[in-house]
Amino acid sequence: MSPRRPVAPAAGPSSVSDMLLGLGGVKAAVPVQPPQPEQIDRVHSALAQLRVGETMAANLAKLQQALAVNPDSEILLHQMARLQTRLDRRADALLTYRRLLALRPDHAEARHMAAVLSGQAPEKANADYIAGLFDAFADSFDEKLVGWLDYKAPQQVAGMAARLLDGRVAERSIDLGCGTGLLGPELKGLVRRLDGIDLSPRMIDKARQRNVYDELIVGEIVVGLLRRPAAYDLVLAADVLSYFGDLRALFMAVHDCLKPDGLFIATVEKGVEARYTASKTGRYQHGETYLRKRAAEAGFEMVALEEGDLRQEEGRPVRGYVFALRPQPLAPADPLAALSTDELIQGLDAPSSAILLDAARRMIGSDFAVGWALDIGGCMGRHVADLRNLAQHLDMVSADPDRSRRAFEAGLYDDCDTDATIPFLEARPDHYDLMLAADLLDREQDLPAVFSAVKIALALAGVFIAVTTACSEADLREMAKAEGLVVIAVEPVSLPDGAPALCLIAES
Ligand SMILES: C[S@@+](CC[C@H](N)C(=O)[O-])C[C@H]1O[C@@H](n2cnc3c(N)ncnc32)[C@H](O)[C@@H]1O
Structure with missing residues (x-):
């Protein structure tokens, strides 16, 4: 008899937005044949996507009925906007986010998503939106990302750090947007002291429970780094730059906080060549040319750049880059x-x-x-x-x-x-x-x-x-x-x- 492939990944939430919507519940395990592993994966993945789509469409119809009775409900509008975004009904989602903004002009997610969906993405996601999003996500982050979405960014960042350090140990390092601290344990033996910074207090609480960080800061990355000039040998960021569109201020701040022979290693989602874009996920993507340009402007040389899959989203891999920057030696007078x-x-x-x-x-x-x-x-x-x-x-x-x-x-x-x-x-x-x-x-x-x-x-x-x-x-x-x-x-x-x-x- 042919071995059964695990069906769990196909039955779980297929994206971060699913998780936040609580749409994880596709239950059926479909009989598996023929026994080719890739075919089985594809069949399961397609069926799961179909079922997720059906569930979401049914939920949307229910939300529309509820909103007809209660048109000014912020909760219903919020859920509907998220669902419409997931279903790729961008024009509808934009209108719903704008309805929500009319009721709550300070709604951080609605501000961010209305801007993204109207093609006017801000230079980076606003701090209230990030803190709210990840506070809500903190309890389930590890299980969902690692368990369901095959999340690899921490290992990819740590792997590149190990290769480039080549046996050396970084005296002082910082994990930018450390979240629940998934990267911390991967750095064992590579760093002597590890700090972490994140906007979400609840994610930081989770990181603290791992007991691998020497100092944890609740705060915004650029602001935090500018307070620590030439403090670090190693600066790391796993899946965090996707909340920054324009990387200029971030790269400058990292350059400022690195020692002259320090290293910055990070991931980005892969975008089009010379620019950054924002997708319906609310996250940003960066092209290779854009990365190189911003890095050079900030005074870095790129010492490594590798393309790979960062994790899964809606049944497909999210392509990205893991890259390493080192401060350039001082240029002659200009x-x-x-x-x-x-x-x-x-x-x-x-x-x-x-x-x-x-x-x-x-x-x-x-x-x-x-x-x-x-x-x-x-x-x-x-x-x-x-x-x-x-x-x-x-x-x-x-x-x-x-x-x-x-x-x-x-x-x-x-x-x-x-x-x-x-x-x-x-x-x-x-x-x-x-x-x-x-x-x-x-x-x-x-x-x-x-x-x-x-x-x-x-x-x-x-x-x-x-x-x-x-x-x-x-x-x-x-x-x-x-x-x-x-x-x-x-x-x-x-x-x-x-x-x-x-x-x-x-x-x-
Ligand atoms: C997708 S999570 C990744 C967490 C962690 N690096 C990991 O790999 O598990 C992104 C994290 O970046 C944080 N973040 C995003 N933008 C930030 C900013 N401007 N300042 C501080 N933290 C930020 C979020 O709060 C969130 O915890």
Whole structure:
């Protein structure tokens, strides 16, 4: 007789959100045949997913009935929003979270999830949301994550630490977002002293019960680290960076608290190349390019990066990276460092920057911010700060490395790239909601290729605004249209020296 494979993983909650919803109860063990282990796993997993889906749909119908009787119930709205999110009914979930916010404007989860579901994810999850989420989860965290979801991040982080320490013992280390302390025991023999920090008091209580941490702090990671400059040899974070979108402040704080030859080892969920994203789980994903860039900006060199499965979610593995950063040796003195921010900004200001900002404001409106914007050429200078109010993320790209460095030093952009415009845009399909180009159309020879690349990089309903002194209105309209852009306007404008120019406004 063929051996039976355990059915428990398929019958349990299939994601963290399931657990929080209490939807763990799929009971039936389905007869197992044929006896191929992978097939058995697949059949069980598919059946379990189906049953979970059916259970959730039935629960949703019940919630809707209950809400019809009691439309202002915060508890019912909250449960319904979570369920709709799990069922991937994002538009419905967004409306429900907004209904909840109308009743409870301070509802931390509703604030976070409404922002994520509307495509306006905050730079990191707010502290009240994290503390509430994990306080509620503390009692069942270990059983659910390790028992049901094949959670491996602590072992992956500790494994990389063991390899890189190579027999050495770290004098002082800290486990960021230590949670219930699953990482602590894995570090036995690798560290002499271990601290832990976490926003959730109840998770910290669980960690304390393990008796492996020397000091446990209830607090926010970045705030906590900045209080301890050059204190640690080893800083670790297992499955915590998925609650941070923008990693800049975190990386800088880690760099600050590490000794010069220290190590930072962490996991992230794998995202798209050059950016971070937030998924319906409320967690963030990071692309490899994004990680490398932020690490370099904060003064780290990446000494290891491995891809693997961090755990299961909805019957599928969550892909991620385990990576290690080491502070870079001190760089030689930099001439740009002598310039003030104002001087740096002045060097980035094109004559058409005010015209571009004005057109962008008219297209977007002053009460609204788009998600991602790009300053092509890094020419917005004095107006970058105003432009920032129109977009959550602002990147610049220039083929001139000196210009990109100036922009980076000015500290006004989220990302500063050195690349030729066309390949840069072609590598970022559907990426930008707003693109501004002060001199692109005057310096590029192959304008159809430029418009084609712009079309590729513009997100749905994205706006491209460019000023040119070299093209006629008819040529602009024809070339933009030929590449599939919708021309909204071609406006005659005057540059500050009185020279006539045209401002093209087009949509994807
Ligand atoms: C998925 S759990 C991982 C816990 C632990 N590292 C492990 O591997 O079991 C994420 C933990 O990070 C904590 N956390 C998230 N963002 C935080 C922040 N900004 N400051 C402190 N703790 C944070 C949460 O409270 C939670 O306990």
